[in-house]
Amino acid sequence: MKTINLSEVRDKIKDLVQEANFELQDDVLQVIKDMQAKEESPAALSVFDQMLENADIAREDRLGLCQDTGLAVFFVEVGEDVDLNKDDGLGSLREAIEEGTRLGYEEGYLRKSVVEDPIRRKNTGDNTPAFIHWELVPGDVFKLTFIAKGGGAENMSQVRMFAPAAGQQGIEDFVVEVAEVGGSNPCPPIVVGVGVGGNFDFAALLAKKSLLRRPLGSHNADPFYADMEKRLLERINNLGIGPQGMGGRCTALAVHVESHPCHIASMPAAVNIQCHSHRVLSFEL
Ligand code: SF4
Incomplete structure (x- = not known):
């Protein structure tokens, strides 16, 4: 059995949400630079320069990479052999995650982006509730991954139920259509998370998971889906939407497909569309 103190989880999350919002990770920066190297349009090149300068300023001055600091979305893998110690007055793992989120967004002066009711629209004032996805796994693993999910990109995401006869072509056309309809709204170059299979709700979760399961731009281990990712990336980049909709070769940084x-x-x-401000960070205990 491994014992994990809830106070440690809370404190780690407080730092994690700030770190993710202040600092683009190396895999993201590398893909942005690789894409910039392929651009020719002066407007697109200038947008890339501004994105990289913005990333430098955010990291050095500890400022949010974007004014939209997102819903706090967590994927938590907890091993069956993990014992959670309810210390420091924390009654549950959920409470530790909520408290860490609250403290981190407050301390980092990160915008509070959650309303308590979707129609009546009163801000909760502390960026909670967090959106938590749980996975019970064998062993003594404790891994938590955070993604800051901005509204502009999330709004351009879609789920569609196909009959099997639509085939691979139907799925690929759908993914490209979603990117095209999104246009400049999700702050391209985007990251395109695709979930194929499961059922209505599972496909959406799979699409979100695909955004954070592996380093940006890496490919699915299954060559069939790796080929699909490459083909989709090429088709989306041929749309010509370009960085921030200014036209250019790069509309997407990466396409990740999970089945x-x-x-x-x-x-x-x-x-599930994610913007260029791809803020994902994990820790393990
Ligand atoms: S889509 Fe992303 S970059 Fe655009 S405003 Fe929202 S969080 Fe910021």
Whole structure:
């Protein structure tokens, strides 16, 4: 058995949400630089320069990379052999995550972007509740991954239920259509997370997970899906939307596809769009 103190989880999250919002990680910076090297349009090159300068300023001055500091979304893997110690007055792992989020957004002067009711729109004032996805896994693993999910990119995401006859072509056309309809709204160059299979809700979760399961720009271990990712990236970049919609060769930084078994009568597909401000960070205890 491994014992983990909830106070440690809370404190780690307080730092994690700030770090993710202040600092683009190396994989993201590298893909942005690689894409910039392929651009020719002066307007697109200038947008890339501004993105990189913005990243430098945010890191050095400890400022949010974007005014939209996002919903705080967490994926938590907890091993069956982990014992959670309820110290420092914390009654549950959920409470530790909520408290860490609250403290981190407050301390980092990060914008509070959550309303308590979708129609009546009163801000909760502390960027909670956090959006937490749990996974019970074997062993004594404790891994938590945070993604700051801005509204502009999330709004351009879609789920569609296909009949199996739509085939691979139907799925690929759908992914490109979602990127095209999004246009400049999700602050391109975007990261395109695709979930294929499962059911209605599972496909959406898979699409979100695909954004953070592996380093940006790496490919699916299955060559079939790796090829799909490469083809989709090329098609989306040929749309010509370009960085911040200014036109150019780079509309997407990466396409990540994840798949899952599904019903014989269904072929669900979801596309979760993330902006160039791809703020993902993990820790393990
Ligand atoms: S989509 Fe991303 S870059 Fe654009 S405003 Fe939202 S968080 Fe910021």
